[in-house]
Amino acid sequence: MMKWVLFIPELYYVLFGLVFFILSLSKNASSKRLHGIAMTLAGVGVLVTVFCARQTGMVFFDAYRVDLFSQTFKLLLSLGTFWVISSCNELKGIDERQHPEFYFLISICTLGMMMLVSAVELLTIYVAIELSSYTLFLLVPMRRNADVYAETGIKYFMVGVTASAFMIFGISLIFGMAHTTYVTDILRVLPGVIHEPAAIAGLVLALCGFFFKQALFPFHSWAPDVYQGAANQVTTFIATASKMAAAAMVIRFVGFSGGESEVLVNVLMTLSILSMTFGNLVAIIQKDIKRLLAYSSIAHAGYMLVGILSMSERGFASAIYYALAYLVMNYAVFMVIMKIADDGHNLQIKELAGLHKRSPLLAMTLMMGLFGLAGIPPTVGFTGKFLVFAAALEKGYLALVVIGMVNATISLYYYLIVIKAAYLLEPVRPYPAIRIDAWTRSMSLALVGLSVYLGIFPDKFVALTEAAARSLPY
Amino acid sequence: MISMEMAHFPILTAILMSTIVGLLVILCIPDDRPKLVKQVSFIFAAIGLVLALWLYQAYDVQKGGLQFAERYLWVKSLGIYWFNGVDGINLPMILLTAVVLFTGVWTMWDLEVRVKEFFALIYLLVAGVYGVFMSMDLFWIFVWYDVSLFPMYPLIAIWGGTRKEYGAMKLTLYLLAGSAFILPGILYLWASAGGVTFDLFELQRIGFSPFVQKVAFVMLYIGFGILAAVWPFHTWSPVGHVAAPTAVSMIHAGVLMKLGAYGILRLGMTLCPEGLVYWADLMALLATIAIVYGALVGLAQTDLKYVIGYSSVSHMGMVGLGLSTMTVNGINGAVFQMFAHGVMTALFFSSVGYIYDRTHTKMIPDLGGLSRTMPVASSFFIIAAFAGIGVPCMASFWAELMVFVAAVKTYPVRGILAVTGLVVSALFMLRVVQKTFYGERNERWAHIPDVPLFLAAPRIILVGIILFFGMFPKLMLDVIQSAVVPFVGNL
Numbered sequence: 001m002m003k004w005v006l007f008i009p010e011l012y013y014v015l016f017g018l019v020f021f022i023l024s025l026s027k028n029a030s031s032k033r034l035h036g037i038a039m040t041l042a043g044v045g046v047l048v049t050v051f052c053a054r055q056t057g058m059v060f061f062d063a064y065r066v067d068l069f070s071q072t073f074k075l076l077l078s079l080g081t082f083w084v085i086s087s088c089n090e091l092k093g094i095d096e097r098q099h100p101e102f103y104f105l106i107s108i109c110t111l112g113m114m115m116l117v118s119a120v121e122l123l124t125i126y127v128a129i130e131l132s133s134y135t136l137f138l139l140v141p142m143r144r145n146a147d148v149y150a151e152t153g154i155k156y157f158m159v160g161v162t163a164s165a166f167m168i169f170g171i172s173l174i175f176g177m178a179h180t181t182y183v184t185d186i187l188r189v190l191p192g193v194i195h196e197p198a199a200i201a202g203l204v205l206a207l208c209g210f211f212f213k214q215a216l217f218p219f220h221s222w223a224p225d226v227y228q229g230a231a232n233q234v235t236t237f238i239a240t241a242s243k244m245a246a247a248a249m250v251i252r253f254v255g256f257s258g259g260e261s262e263v264l265v266n267v268l269m270t271l272s273i274l275s276m277t278f279g280n281l282v283a284i285i286q287k288d289i290k291r292l293l294a295y296s297s298i299a300h301a302g303y304m305l306v307g308i309l310s311m312s313e314r315g316f317a318s319a320i321y322y323a324l325a326y327l328v329m330n331y332a333v334f335m336v337i338m339k340i341a342d343d344g345h346n347l348q349i350k351e352l353a354g355l356h357k358r359s360p361l362l363a364m365t366l367m368m369g370l371f372g373l374a375g376i377p378p379t380v381g382f383t384g385k386f387l388v389f390a391a392a393l394e395k396g397y398l399a400l401v402v403i404g405m406v407n408a409t410i411s412l413y414y415y416l417i418v419i420k421a422a423y424l425l426e427p428v429r430p431y432p433a434i435r436i437d438a439w440t441r442s443m444s445l446a447l448v449g450l451s452v453y454l455g456i457f458p459d460k461f462v463a464l465t466e467a468a469a470r471s472l473p474y
Numbered sequence: 475m476i477s478m479e480m481a482h483f484p485i486l487t488a489i490l491m492s493t494i495v496g497l498l499v500i501l502c503i504p505d506d507r508p509k510l511v512k513q514v515s516f517i518f519a520a521i522g523l524v525l526a527l528w529l530y531q532a533y534d535v536q537k538g539g540l541q542f543a544e545r546y547l548w549v550k551s552l553g554i555y556w557f558n559g560v561d562g563i564n565l566p567m568i569l570l571t572a573v574v575l576f577t578g579v580w581t582m583w584d585l586e587v588r589v590k591e592f593f594a595l596i597y598l599l600v601a602g603v604y605g606v607f608m609s610m611d612l613f614w615i616f617v618w619y620d621v622s623l624f625p626m627y628p629l630i631a632i633w634g635g636t637r638k639e640y641g642a643m644k645l646t647l648y649l650l651a652g653s654a655f656i657l658p659g660i661l662y663l664w665a666s667a668g669g670v671t672f673d674l675f676e677l678q679r680i681g682f683s684p685f686v687q688k689v690a691f692v693m694l695y696i697g698f699g700i701l702a703a704v705w706p707f708h709t710w711s712p713v714g715h716v717a718a719p720t721a722v723s724m725i726h727a728g729v730l731m732k733l734g735a736y737g738i739l740r741l742g743m744t745l746c747p748e749g750l751v752y753w754a755d756l757m758a759l760l761a762t763i764a765i766v767y768g769a770l771v772g773l774a775q776t777d778l779k780y781v782i783g784y785s786s787v788s789h790m791g792m793v794g795l796g797l798s799t800m801t802v803n804g805i806n807g808a809v810f811q812m813f814a815h816g817v818m819t820a821l822f823f824s825s826v827g828y829i830y831d832r833t834h835t836k837m838i839p840d841l842g843g844l845s846r847t848m849p850v851a852s853s854f855f856i857i858a859a860f861a862g863i864g865v866p867c868m869a870s871f872w873a874e875l876m877v878f879v880a881a882v883k884t885y886p887v888r889g890i891l892a893v894t895g896l897v898v899s900a901l902f903m904l905r906v907v908q909k910t911f912y913g914e915r916n917e918r919w920a921h922i923p924d925v926p927l928f929l930a931a932p933r934i935i936l937v938g939i940i941l942f943f944g945m946f947p948k949l950m951l952d953v954i955q956s957a958v959v960p961f962v963g964n965l
């Protein structure tokens with residue numbers, strides 16, 4: 001009976017989903033009220049995950065593991081969801097009749113991702129990832145003028161199910177090698193047979209499913225179209241919360257190899273380099289800011305992989321830290337985008353012209369977010385990159401780190417273009433000043449503060465991520 | 475008694491905080507009070523200068539070594555320390571930074587466009603510079619290094635002049651490409667030492683294998699060398715100087731470029747002595763090319779700021795040449811040259827800044843005969859030019875002398891080539907002085923008033939420093955020597 005306590009965060013999000021399922025039947029709640037309810041529920045959700053952060057234990061016949069690693073990610077997920085919902089007060093990109101469904105799907109998707117980070121049994125993992133994927137398949141085409149963006153939804157779905165197919169094939173190979181679907185048992189068997197091609201193929205194919213979610217090269221092709229095609233809030237959700245869960249799962253699966261396989265390291269290193277380089281080079285020529293961020297997210301998936309492929313405790317810890325950093329800085333940028341494009345249209349870079357006059361605070365938040373993404377100290381993004389590269393160099397991957405840093409310099413170019421638009425360019429026709437509510441103002445300050453605080457005083461959080469990495473079952 | 479008590483006061487952190495607190499105070503001032511912003515900036519710059527002067531006189535030269543050290547554990551699991559301290563090498567640099575910030579802020583008194591943002595960014599930049607100079611922890615050195623670089627982008631792109639956006643982007647990308655080598659270099663040393671400490675002195679004691687030293691040294695050399703305008707990575711420097719507004723040029727050429735040379739000395743040469751021995755030959759070659767090349771290209775320039783930009787390339791080459799000799803005299807001269815050149819270029823840019831603000835041109839053919847219209851403003855430039863040439867009684871005379879004596883001894887051919895470069899640079903400086911300030915008077919500028927006393931004051935301070943250390947070089951050379959002698963002994 002006591003064991004159900006371990007499942008409280010997930011149960012809470014089931015409840016969250018049910019509330020909006022019921023509300024979606026009534027059809028007469030105003031969108032403002034719906035937002036209020038959703039925000040309250042999501043806020044309480046953060047508190048729930050905070051209270052459950054120290055839990056440990058196993059449930060559901062050992063298929064479900066609650067430890068510091070999973071709880072940290074659940075906290076990040078609930079935080080990401082809360083932030084996304086908090087900026088939905090002007091959900092203009094989505095038809096008003098669909099608002100209850102929007103919140104319903106967001107909460108269920110969060111539930112799926114929370115189950116994902118705790119699942120330690122291959123089929124449970126598969127079910128969880130599909131739960132989160134299918135809700136996203138529905139969220140992406142949910143936008144006003146859906147006919148224009150229908151292509152996006154179909155594209156996302158097609159690439160998504162293909163990645164799932166790869167993944168289930170990989171899982172079946174792992175099962176074939178290890179004769180079990182339990183992660184703890186796999187960890188006992190797989191490192192011993194990791195040098196056999198089938199084991200490597202199984203792992204890499206299984207990873208494909210998560211690489212798809214992370215938008216790692218060569219599974220990135222959906223990202224620019226989906227970022228552009230989905231409503232701004234949905235894009236934000238995909239770019240923040242959904243990336244967390246994928247990162248967690250890549251860490252877990254790479255850990256299967258026991259850090260013994262050179263082939264796997266080489267595969268991951270190649271993917272990481274390709275992803276960084278491709279993402280950064282293509283981002284340079286983008287005009288639409290969401291497309292630009294999509295390509296930058298491809299690059300960031302590469303940086304994160306640098307930490308993971310180090311396959312050391314410090315490497316995994318650095319990747320967790322990077323995930324946290326990415327959540328903070330990416331959300332900061334997206335929040336500004338959502339506020340500027342409050343009618344829900346796709347924001348072009350040139351529309352940012354004169355932003356520092358229209359709203360100095362948003363301009364500063366945008367700049368700090370972008371500097372974070374570019375890895376400039378003293379922001380959390382720098383500390384994240386520093387930790388990731390430090391872990392890689394401990395394993396002696398000097399060339400990889402140099403390539404990573406050169407990529408960071410390339411990325412600075414296009415981030416500077418955006419910053420230049422916000423601070424230097426004069427608008428062709430004067431845009432009105434942006435009125436921001438108290439919540440946005442405090443969120444802006446909080447994000448900037450958090451970004452600098454975590455950049456300068458990383459000690460406690462590094463210790464936390466290292467403890468989380470230690471709690472992984474190997 | 476007093477100094478015993480004061481030794482516990484974290485003077486270095488206080489100097490650093492004078493900029494960070496200044497920055498925060500400036501940010502809190504409303505946009506419509508530009509005058510107040512300037513006053514506040516001035517006060518905090520003055521506080522920094524007073525603290526730096528106190529530090530300079532309080533440093534015990536007889537004892538030498540690291541003094542006023544502060545060391546706290548910052549990030550436990552990686553071994554990062556908040557570790558500040560001064561020795562004979564960074565003490566002159568901290569003084570230089572304080573002087574240039576103080577005079578730079580003063581020079582920008584007539585700024586009218588986006589005043590608050592300008593001074594806030596200047597303070598952020600200088601916080602980074604102080605941080606690099608005083609930190610003895612590799613992590614912090616890198617953090618401060620980057621902090622000092624990125625404000626350059628808006629500073630040039632917003633308040634700059636000629637081709638400002640191009641110059642700003644080029645400069646930023648070049649310098650941050652430098653950090654793409656520095657960070658892996660630092661982490662490589664850290665990982666080779668077992669991944670437990672970023673403390674410079676602990677790392678120094680470890681004694682890395684020759685291979686590690688060679689690899690790390692070349693990475694640090696390229697990374698910091700870009701900022702020190704080592705040929706062939708110098709092309710950002712003249713373009714950036716030309717585009718930047720006056721105070722930014724002053725801080726940039728006066729202090730920021732010194733960070734590069736300082737980084738090579740403090741990180742590269744201290745931690746990788748064998749790497750230095752292996753690469754010294756190349757260093758000397760590149761430095762000589764920079765001296766000669768900078769002088770020759772400077773000869774062909776018609777824009778005053780380009781002239782100074784290329785002379786900076788040449789002068790920074792002397793710093794590099796001095797370092798590469800690996801002798802007491804050479805390194806002494808190099809560090810002294812860093813100080814002397816810093817003050818000198820600050821004077822250069824501030825005098826050109828005054829002329830440019832009034833005439834709106836810095837093309838040499840458009841000017842002419844200025845010494846009759848504004849004798850005081852012209853005299854500042856002429857003094858700076860003399861300092862650049864290395865006329866006796868100027869601080870740079872001693873610096874250049876020491877570098878060349880050491881260089882001719884260690885690398886005879888390159889040393890003599892470098893001396894030739896100096897002669898060429900004397901030629902072009904005198905030519906510029908002649909064409910700009912003497913000769914036919916251009917009547918277009920006849921109505922322009924000379925520098926008022928208030929704006930002349932910061933320039934007079936710079937002139938005073940050049941002459942003071944030119945006449946009493948021992949006051950600084952003793953300080954530098956106290957650190958360089960043990961350093962060379964370790965090589």
